[in-house]
Amino acid sequence: MPETELATSLVVLDLVGIFVFAVTGALVAVRKNLDLFAAIVLAGVTGLGGGFLRDVLLGATPPAALADWRYLLVPLAAGALTFAFHPAIGRLERGITLLDAFGLALFCVTGALKAVELGVGPVPAALLGMVTAIGGGIMRDVLAGRVPVIFEGALYATPALAGAAVAVLLDRTDLPTVVVAAAGFATCLGWRLLALVRGWQAPMPRGPANV
Amino acid sequence: MPETELATSLVVLDLVGIFVFAVTGALVAVRKNLDLFAAIVLAGVTGLGGGFLRDVLLGATPPAALADWRYLLVPLAAGALTFAFHPAIGRLERGITLLDAFGLALFCVTGALKAVELGVGPVPAALLGMVTAIGGGIMRDVLAGRVPVIFEGALYATPALAGAAVAVLLDRTDLPTVVVAAAGFATCLGWRLLALVRGWQAPMPRGPANV
């Protein structure tokens, strides 16, 4: 695949991932009975927040997405469409969860590779890949006044960390970037889908907590 | 008006806006029965948080306000005074809401023009103007453990975005900065006051949410 086609494909994939994340943000707003503006803000925060957090921590400011109207238009559209058609979209829950897994797998890889590119070592790069993938969802939940859902047993962050780590490690080999990214993507997506299908949960605390 | 007088007026206006925002932050703390320190922190976060968020996203760190004792003293005073005299200040609710609209209109314009000055394009500049105006209030509500009030129907962020957009657009003409700023300010303030007087609300979701 020529370089420019690859870049275009990446932007398209990125925008699709942002769209899906943004839909989950707007759905949370609607379910909390918040207004149209909240739906759009939560869409934007969920879709772009993880990448913004990565860029702020790396000092790569202003974040690239802030200066690209496509990256601002997509969450706006996702928020407004979800607000308008939420009963129909809400019924697609299962499909959204699958697409959300796709976004997770995408962002953990692109986030980690961007961190590598900006010069940090492999351990922080893998961590920042995970932060890119899960940061927006955490901000969405905090802004909507609920404990982040990924803290309550959903196996969500571990696949993102694994996918990011695979991408970071393979990036140190001679493999072409497409292969590196695909391997990280498949690791995260496979693990996340297995967890969904089999109902795997993260370990919960045992025994009574001495409150 | 000579240049220095204009600059002085801007600082005074800025400090007045921060004071009013800070009072709303301290009132939330008092109403949640939080302590004096919380009143001062919420005052500071509400008054300065939006500008800090803008500066961090733009990489314009450390934020100018952090290095200017006047910008630190004003929220401190607002927090302590509100804590001490909250029954009296709380009774001025209507006046505070009006002054808060003034702060909103001021910060969306100064925030947007600062973003332009720091080199970002018109769309992110307008967005960052809105973020400057509403970011502090959102942080205040999150820290106080409540869903941001501007997510629940108050017509608050849209006027800020409109005022910021007007300022950014006119700034690309030959108009003097005073006129540019005044037009953005009037757009936001007029819209916000109309919404308050007429009881306009942001659209709320229709129909049951498939929780």
Next chain:
Amino acid sequence: MPETELATSLVVLDLVGIFVFAVTGALVAVRKNLDLFAAIVLAGVTGLGGGFLRDVLLGATPPAALADWRYLLVPLAAGALTFAFHPAIGRLERGITLLDAFGLALFCVTGALKAVELGVGPVPAALLGMVTAIGGGIMRDVLAGRVPVIFEGALYATPALAGAAVAVLLDRTDLPTVVVAAAGFATCLGWRLLALVRGWQAPMPRGPANV
């Protein structure tokens, strides 16, 4: 003490402080019945969040701790150990509170001195010292869905601000850094321990709040 031994001691102290803060984060996760991943994230946020916030506000990004595996391993270990042994660790509450006071005293001083080193004036440096010491705990509470405990009467932030201010002021004299740091540390620790022993509380609002 030779320069390198001092540096090593500082890193060890720093890691001990991060460990204790991280334990408090993981305990909050367990008590909210959150999963293992949440325990590790809250451990990391509590242990490192204040320093990250300081570095982001100062533009000193990426934060040094992000690039040092020891600073990432310690909260990971603290989170996992606390998750596994929480009934035993929870019973050590009193000891943890004491060690937490030690971490507070340490971080307000190191945070303030790092801010001075990065070139900000004495007032923002003292503020950022306090932010370093209390920021992680505030993030922990917001992420766990509760109002920050330091807003509800605990005398916690004032000692941190005092310790940071003492360190910043003495740093402008000719005293050796060890003495400067020790004086700030002792100010914060002494005040905090006195508050714990005597049951001192921050002032609470008087009279009914006009909600």
